[in-house]
Amino acid sequence: MHQNLSVPADPDPQETAEWVEALDQIIDEEGHTRAAQLLRALVDRARLSGVKVPIQLNTPYLNTIPWAEEVEFAGDRELERRIKNVARWNAMAMVHRQNKYDKGIGGHISTYASLATLLEVGFNHFFHAKYGDQPGDFVYFQGHASPGVYARAYLEGRLSEQDLANFRHELRDTPGLSSYPHPWLMPKFWRFPTVSMGIGPINAIYQARFMRYLENRGLIAKTPRKVWAFVGDGESDEPESMGSLTLGSREGLDNLIFVVNCNLQRLDGPVRGNGSIVKELEAAYRGAGWNVIKVLWGGDWDRLLDRDESGLLARRMEECVDGEFQAFKAKGGAYIRKEFFGKYPELLELVKDLSDEQLGRLRRGGHDPNKVYNAYLRAVAHTGRPTVILAKTVKGYGVPTAESRNPTHQEKKLSDEAILHFRDRFEIPIPDEDALKGKFYRPAEDSPEMIYLQQRRRELGGYMPLREQTSPKFQAPGLEAYKDSLEGSRGREVSTTMAFVNILKLLLKDPNLGKLVVPIIPDEGRTFGMESVIRQVGIYASQGQLYKPHDMDMLLYYREARDGQLLEEGITEAGSMASFTAAGTAYSNYKVDTIPFFTFYSMFGFQRVGDMIWAFADSRGKGFLMGGTAGRTTLAGEGLQHQDGHSLVLASTVPTCAAYDPAYAYEIAVIVEDGIRRMYVERENRFYYITLYNEDYAMPAMPEGAREGILKGIYRFKPAEGEAAIHLFGSGPMLNEAVKAQGMLAEKYGVAADVWSVTSYNELRREALAVERWNRLHPGEPERRPYILTTLDGHAGPIVAASDYMKMVPDQLAPWLLNRLVSLGTDGFGRSENREYLRRHFEVNAESIVAAALSKLARDGKFDAGRAAAAFAEIGVDPEKIDAAIA
Ligand SMILES: Cc1ncc(C[n+]2csc(CCOP(=O)(O)OP(=O)(O)O)c2C)c(N)n1
Ligand SMILES: [Mg+2]
DSSP, rough: BBBBOOOOOOOOOOHHHHHHHHHHHHHHHHOHHHHHHHHHHHEEEEETTTOOOOOOOOSSSSSSSOGGOOOOOSSSSHHHHHHHHHHHHHHHHHHHHHHSSSOOOOOOSSHHHHHHHHHHHHHIIISSSSTTTEEEEEEEOGGGGGHHHHHHHHHSSOOOOHHHHHHTTSSSOOOEEEEEEEETSSTOOOOOOOOSHHHHHHHHHHHHHHHHHHHHSSSSSOOOOOOOEEEETTTGHHHHTTTTTHHHHHTTTTTEEEEEESSSSOOOBSSSTSOOHHHHHHHHHHHOOOEEEEEOOOHHHHHHHHTTTTSSSHHHHHHHHHHHHHHHHHHHHHHHIIIGGSSSSHHHHHHHHHHHHHHHHHOOOOOOOOHHOOOOHHHHHHOOOOEEHHHHHHHHTTTTTTTTOOOGGGGGOOOOHHHHHHHHHOOOOHHHHHHTTTTTOOTTTTTTHHHHHHHHHHTTSSSSSOOOOOOOOOOOOOOOGGGHHHTTOOTTTTOHHEEEEEHHHHHHHHHTTGGGGEEEEEEETTTOHHHHHHHHOEEEEETTSSSSSSTTSSOOOEEETTTTTTTEOSOHHHHHHHHHHHHHHHHHHHHHOOOOEEEEGGGSSHHHHHHHHHHHHHTTTTOEEEEEEBTTTTTTEEEEEEESSSSHHEEEEESSSEEEEEOSHHHHHHHHHHIIIIISSSSSEEEEEEEEOOEEEEEEOOOTOHHHHHTTTEEEEOOOOSOOSSEEOOOOTTHHHHHHHHHHHHHHOOOOOEEEEOHHHHHHHHHHHHHHHHHHTTTTTTOOOHHHHHHHHOOOOOOOEOOOOOOHHHHTTTTHHHHGEEEEEEOOOSSOOOOOHHHHHTTTTTHHHHHHHHHHHHHSSSSSSHHHHHHHHHHHHHHTOOOGGGG
16 A cells, blocks of 8 residues: 555666665665665655655565574474364364254354464463463454364363353353353453454553553553454454554554454455455554564465565565455465466466475465464564564365355354365364264373473463452442532532542542542543543653643643553543453453543443443443433533433443432432442442533432432432322432422422432332342242332322433333333433523423423323413423424
8 A cells, every 4th residue: 555646657767777776785785774774864855855755554465574584483383283283173163063953053163263373373382371470461362263262271171071062052051151252251261352343452452551551550560461462354344443553553552462364354255355455454554653564475485485586476476466365275276376376487487396286285374383473473572562463364274165265254064074174184083973073172181282282381371361350459438438429519509520520539539449540531521620630640641741731830730640540542432441441350350450430421432332331341340431411401502412311221231230310419429439349349240330410500418318229229309298299200400300390389289299319210120120020930929029119118199200311211110110100301312502492392391390290190180181281381381392202
């Protein structure tokens, strides 16, 4: 890929040849480094003089490491080959037999077939399980290559034959292995969920950065540990895969190594049939400042390249598009001779002594352990920048019916003939009968390969992958520490966002856990009034602050520091979520209980990075997602793309997410205090989503005895004077509207209403569902009652529920509140307006609550219908107004 600068045809080839000759001479006599220096000087000079120098990001389509510079393979190649063959067999057999006996259960054979060498060289030589007593390397595996990872763990003796036999059968009496890397399902094995394409790469980049953050802040010791991420070439098209590459170079993350498995194919067919994925990725990664190592050709090609004096072989390699490379592998040696070498007679001559079979077997770099070993050695030693290894491989390598063919990704079951061929090719010593059944094979414990395999892992500190269970180490502050928030604002008007910032500042100062708090923001610190946090703990900047900030003389200046605590991620919710993931799983990965608070525009959370939040939950992540500027009507002015009325609905879909919609400072304090205790002291696998609003109002003091209700989801905030005829539920700022409605109902219409604060419909529903399930399964036992019903005992009458979220949020309780419940909410697209107009439009203001209450009472025969209609006119509720849900 180079910049297309049209340069006219060469007017003086003679002169050009002289320049080239001079360069050749320098290279011959003074070497490559000198040549590079001179060229650099010329380019600099040309640029300064205004010459448009072409940007050339591609190097020749050859291995980056010249043959002559390779070091010798440090292991026993033969033993490693045998181990790899067995891993290949078991990985294939696992999928094959599962599909033979349980049609459609799925799995993948071809991906691991292409990846085996790339993983095995890592397992035998590079993946450290530990560095002394410190955590070792982190490996993000290509998710759908999991059978290969299981197959190795089986050889190591960590998984049983039964485990493998129950691949994708997780719900049997003896449960087996999950389809893909899921820490939720295999918490002692997988660390990183990767199978949703793109999530592995971005999480790996931010993991490497977070590792540095922990080191620079003195929370972990510095070690040579690395983050390895195995990425598909097709996967590289996901924006998440490539979108954060520059963070790697900007931060100098030489602890990060990507290995892109360039098998040139994705699910349907070629990744770039008409082009070259390797060239495209090389240019992109180099442009982003990464160290790029191409591993394209195996050792047998070196000998051909060496003998090719014409340079035509390298040219032929350069000119083929990926669709051709794929066809060469799919169609075999005779075709390769004719179509690849046959283009130039000199090349046919070059391979005249090789049989068609030999030509078919000329290996790609990613299948040559020596090439891979050398690339890994260089990657590990490289300093100052992350490294990407572009390894060219064959999808379905060794599967006779599927090698390099378009449908290979879907190959789940081999024919009898193919399976016997596979067995022979990889020299698995089992009889036909067993092979056809897909029996697993494990060499004897005292066989040379098994001894070797165990010894290699011992030397590297143990087995991988391995996810560690950890126990609590710190004391969480009790509720009394949050005194300021519990006592209310004494009439001062503040927002819940401000209230949260105060809590965050308090936690940051806590002598026990202050240093573990990780505030994360995507360029919204000022929106959330967090300038003081920036000043208090500083922004993490690996280089410190290289400039004098213009606002240095101000109290709240923009402070960056090498040991800064706040992660100011810039405008990337995905990147911030990746940091949140690294910090929220550090309790297991680094044995450091960091507590992340990621504060973001609630609209750009669940709906924008929902899949990453799902993966976070899978990872058993802990922490607080703080949805700022929440609510469809509370965020004034911003309109349709900003006003969030549905993140709570989306949050309800994530099993470990406890979502709260608090109205007051003390509610936030209670939720955060309890959350830290449950997540970090009790070690529960949960995390929190808490909405924060930007409307200022007086924060009341916490009513006596409200704690339990706040946590469970509901408590009576302001009882009616006398017996209530109706109950008003309010959440977030709509609680104030409910209180206002309570006054109007009493004063104008003589209706007594209780006001309840509902902090979490999601939690109330979950508890009610669990109780209901218990009742269903125990028909003979006395019926249990959900919290929502026991709370409402003695409080009969209809309910009007108002929140700044969709009606579906309160509707979650409809099964238990039957026809008592009237939900008001913000269904529909937002508008640019102020709160007054927005709330009228969405019918969630006090007047709408009053109208809904009177209407419901009238329907129930408890209020005169005519009077209700007259009331509508009095309070300005227009019954013929357009429905906001469809407006
Ligand atoms: C976000 C997402 N979209 C789609 C898929 C389904 N899928 C699984 S593997 C695959 C093809 C992967 O191709 P590549 O990344 O080249 O990996 P290979 O198997 O070729 O090594 C697809 C589309 C997925 N897992 N995640
Ligand atoms: Mg691929």
